[in-house]
Amino acid sequence: xxxxxxVSPQITEKIQAVLRQLNGVIAGKPAQVQDSVVCLLxxxxxxIEDVPGVGKTTLAQALARTFGLAFSRVQFxxxxxxxxxxxxxxxxxxxxxxxxxxxxxxxQVLLADEINRASPKTQSALLEAMEEKQVSVEGETRPLPSPxxxxxxxxxxxxxxxYALPESQLDRFLMRISLGYPDRAAERALLAGQSRRxxxxxxxxxxxxxxxxxxxxxxxxxxxxxxxxDYVQELIAATxxxxxxxxxxxxxxxxxxxxxxxxxALIEGRNYVAPDDxxxxxxxxxxxxxxxxxxxxxxxxxxxQAMLEAVPLP
Numbered sequence: 138x139x140x141x142x143x144v145s146p147q148i149t150e151k152i153q154a155v156l157r158q159l160n161g162v163i164a165g166k167p168a169q170v171q172d173s174v175v176c177l178l179x180x181x182x183x184x185i186e187d188v189p190g191v192g193k194t195t196l197a198q199a200l201a202r203t204f205g206l207a208f209s210r211v212q213f214x215x216x217x218x219x220x221x222x223x224x225x226x227x228x229x230x231x232x233x234x235x236x237x238x239x240x241x242x243x244x245q246v247l248l249a250d251e252i253n254r255a256s257p258k259t260q261s262a263l264l265e266a267m268e269e270k271q272v273s274v275e276g277e278t279r280p281l282p283s284p285x286x287x288x289x290x291x292x293x294x295x296x297x298x299x300y301a302l303p304e305s306q307l308d309r310f311l312m313r314i315s316l317g318y319p320d321r322a323a324e325r326a327l328l329a330g331q332s333r334r335x336x337x338x339x340x341x342x343x344x345x346x347x348x349x350x351x352x353x354x355x356x357x358x359x360x361x362x363x364x365x366x367d368y369v370q371e372l373i374a375a376t377x378x379x380x381x382x383x384x385x386x387x388x389x390x391x392x393x394x395x396x397x398x399x400x401x402a403l404i405e406g407r408n409y410v411a412p413d414d415x416x417x418x419x420x421x422x423x424x425x426x427x428x429x430x431x432x433x434x435x436x437x438x439x440x441x442q443a444m445l446e447a448v449p450l451p
Contacts, residue, residue, distance in 0.1 A: 142407060148355055149406050154343050155203055156404075162199045162336055163192055163316075165323025171404060172314050172421055173200060173288075177349070178356050178400040181311020181393060182267050182287040184252075184425065189292065191316045194250060195333050197288040201246040204349050205342030207282065209244035213255035219262035223272045237274065242266050245282045245346065249289040253300050260306055263287065267309040284349060304426075311393050312418070313425035352403070359399040360409040368412055368451040369395060372419065372444075381444045382427040394422045412450050419445055 143149075152174070159170045173196060176183045185193045194210070201208035211222060224240035241247060242263075252260060266272050270281045289310070291302070307313075319327060327333075344352075369391065377385030386394070394415070401414040420441045429440040 142409060144355065144403060144406055144408050148352065148403070151344060151348060151352065152404055158203050158340070158343050159196075159199055162333060162340065163196050164326050164330075165319045166192070166316055169314050169316055170196070172312055172418070175397055175400045175404060175418060176312045177204070177284075177286055178352050178403065179311060179393075179396040180284070180353055180356075181397065182289070182309060184289050184291060184307070184310040184313040185316065186291040186293070186313055187315045187317065191318060192333070193290040193316060194248065195337065196316070197246065197248040197290075198337050199340060200286075200288070202337060202340040203343050204246075205345045206245040206284070206286070206349070208246045208248070209241035210248040210250055211241050212250050213252050213259070215254060215256060217255045217259045219259055220274075222259070222262050223266075223274050226275055237279075239279075242272060243279075243281060245284055246286050246288065249287060251292055252289040253291045253302055255300070257300060257303065260300070260302060263289075264306060264309060284346065284353070307425050308387070308390065310425065311397060312421040314421055356396065356399045356403055358408065359402050361395065361399070362409065364451045365410050365412065365415070368448075369398075369415060371448050372415070375444055375448050376423065376427060379430065381430060381440055383430055384428060386423060386426060390423065390426050394419065397422050416445060 155174060156167075156170060159174070160167055163170050173183055177200065185196070187193060197210075198208060200206075211217070220240070222240050222242045224238050224243070226235040226237045228234075229236045249263065252263075266281060266285070267287055270283070270285050271278050272281065273279075287310075318324075373386050373391050373394075375385075376382050395410075397418045398410045398414045401418050402408070402410045405414065420438055424437040424441040427437055427441070429435055429437055435443065
């Protein structure tokens with residue numbers, strides 16, 4: 138029986154069906170799969186940072202197919218130009234006018250593969266699209282499809298031919314995750330099982346774009362109590378104290394954090410946000426936006442986790 142603190146069984150079943158299908162493709166990574174769904178339900182964009190060959194592209198394609206969304210992929214390289222993303226106007230002699238040919242950014246799910254191999258100029262071409270859900274081409278503003286979800290993959294910066302993403306670009310990503318190598322059991326299933334490429338080709342849509350819009354609307358209805366807001370403000374204040382980070386979270390980051398926490402609560406089957414929801418998504422939402430204080434001696438993710446453990450629960 139549905140109580141006042143739980144979401145409807147129909148919503149719960151839809152979300153669980155999505156997770157079951159995705160976990161059938163991405164073996165042994167249930168936490169990262171759930172983070173990806175949280176990011177999509179929250180209306181954000183996802184950055185996946187990892188070495189090549191661990192399933193980043195497979196996850197992006199599986200998400201698009203599972204939600205029944207139009208998908209396009211762009212391989213970012215050093216010579217990629219902004220117009221290669223947004224599109225160009227080409228003169229048509231028959232009509233004696235220029236006709237706009239949209240680029241791959243005009244898709245519901247855009248995979249920006251190896252985004253940090255492109256030049257900063259091309260990276261910045263995504264800024265307007267990610268923030269405003271529109272692009273300006275040759276003086277004309279063109280809306281992007283709805284939903285519009287960017288999944289960018291990034292190689293470790295120590296690899297050759299990579300450019301660090303600027304802070305303004307990183308801030309447009311709601312979450313950053315890492316898949317990592319599979320455990321022994323998951324890797325054996327990959328080695329012995331069906332090709333993931335073949336599996337993707339036959340992967341059926343579980344939901345539609347309309348279903349996704351309804352779930353995103355349900356995220357907006359998840360309740361946030363005042364004590365929970367106090368806790369989030371304490372976390373944000375801690376990031377700005379100078380003890381943990383050189384620069385703390387912005388108000389925009391705080392708003393993004395709350396939306397992700399609402400989506401996490403919805404996936405857990407509750408219509409209210411609990412401290413566990415905030416803790417579950419905080420490192421993925423915050424670490425890529427901050428630089429550890431010089432004396433910390435830790436990476437951003439480790440420092441974020443240490444700060445999270447130090448701030449008392451409400």
